[in-house]
Amino acid sequence: MSTNPPPASPPSAPRLKKPSWHDPRLLVGILIVCASVAGVVALVKTADQTVDVYAVKNDLPVGSNISHDDLDVIGVRLGAAEASYITVAEGLPDRAMAISMLRGDELLTESAVGTADQLDRQPVGLLVRQPLSAEATVGSFVDVWVSTQGESRHFEKPQLLLEGVEMASREDSESALGGTNATTVQVLVKEDKMGALLDAISNEAKIAVIPNPGGAK
Template identity: 50%
Template sequence: MQSSGEAPRLKKPSWKDPRLLIGLLLVVASTAGIVALLESQDDTTQVYAARVDLPVGAPLVAEDLVPMPVRLGEASGSYLRVADGIAERAVVTRLVAGGELLPLTAVGTSDELDRKPIGLTVEDPLPTGTAAGDRVDVWVSLRTDTNSYDEPQRLLEAAEVAELTVGESALGSSSSTLVQVLVEDETLPALLDALSNDARIAVVLNPGAGS
């Protein structure tokens, strides 16, 4: 018989004790939840972004690209992944602005390009802020036999600007602008014919074409 002055002995927990099993399950579940949370926070994919503006037809080289960790879920498969590398002779098929992620739809080969950059010298300055990627209409006035010019006709509508180069006169003021526009193969002969016959060329910004 146990005396009243003795403290009751604590029983050693048993593996069959349901409270111990429940406690272990709670610890395991909590640990698994923390691991899953950490893994989801680190679920990033390395894709390429353009370091500088890449015009149409520009070859894809590592120097012009920068790896970018992104968390886009299923959408990450729409961009060029660093793990996939850069294919030989790959070029940009549309303008990719500096800092933009490189979409797979903008990557191809030179054989796939159906637009060619053609340089047009424009005397009248384009609006301030005009840049590569903007859309312009190209108007042509053909030279006549009497050394005059016909009424201007719109030859290209919403052509994409690939590059702009503003020239300077001897006094330092702007004299002309070389506008590189992307011309589709089907309209290329007409434009080249106009240029070879000293036609007057006018380039008009078409701000609503890209909207």
Template identity: 50%
Template sequence: MSPTEAQRLRKPSWKDPRLLVGLLLVLASTTGVIALLQSQDRTTQVYSARTEIPVGATLTAEDLVAVPVRLGDAAGSYLPVSEGIAEGTVATRLVARGELVPSSALGTADELDRKPVGLTVEDPLPTGAAAGDRVDVWISLRTDTNTYDEPQLLLEAAEVAELTVGESALGSSSSTLVQVLVEDDAMPELLNALSNDARIAVVLDPGAGS
């Protein structure tokens, strides 16, 4: 038997570097699996919306409830209870009741690129219309002869922040206050129409958000 063959058949020693490397690889793999399982099983306390939070609303403790969840790597995307609520924090988008509060849905008032404006409409929106829906806002400007121009589309696919249905003295619905979110560049024209008693029509746009 040659020396080379004898070396291959020799019983491995603890000092054999190949054996040590193999053991290190097994340990590293086992440690990684254990760490992954522990991270998936770890719960994190994050905030959930106790009630619906409209855009621009300032968050308070009464709006939120702490819930334990297993989020894994996604935990950093939500508002943790350990950080609390910074003073002056507002919702920059609608947060539905029961939804985990995303960090991306929070900001300050001066960061809002849309602001809610209340529009009173006489024709009710379809049954089931709610905050978060999209609507088209049409205006008819008043003329000097107290008539109205042809309707013009002013806001397309504006998001509804809040709906409040009014009641007449007999208990029937009389009008609806629709809070729509308006971008700054469209604000002057809309406010001008409102201040000059223009007719306002709000039409549900069900395909805008799809």
């Protein structure tokens, strides 16, 4: 009678060691988690960061003095574009003047604000008796045509005197019948064109103002 040897016992599984604070893998994992959390927090703060800037209440033509009464304060997210705008922390410059047309509700930019000595154009009033297009509005660009008087008070062929000048104001006058009788506009004129325009006005030339969406060439 043979005897069978007892079955061999299975090898015992290796016992897992409890991770230690000195384990470099654990430390690296903690650092990665902390860095991720810090990055998310910084991103949220940046996305939610606003800065107080000025917004124009109503349209301000070129040459208008700008005061705090003309402005509202609003908080906006500008990011890298902040340097292009005048912030409340920076404050409104002394003797601030609009050197380009400012539209109501738009933010006040550095490039649109200056002083009187920075203006290279002067407003000149024109009386336009011909119908003026509704597209010729304050801040838009227009061409000015003049027809001077020749012999026997005969008006010559119209000539383009000013091309792509900016309108600073417009005032329509109504006749007794309710129709538009004449329009008084102000256009911004550079010094080199001022003499010719004033000469046309003093000699009672006929003046026509035509919208020019493209502005000066």
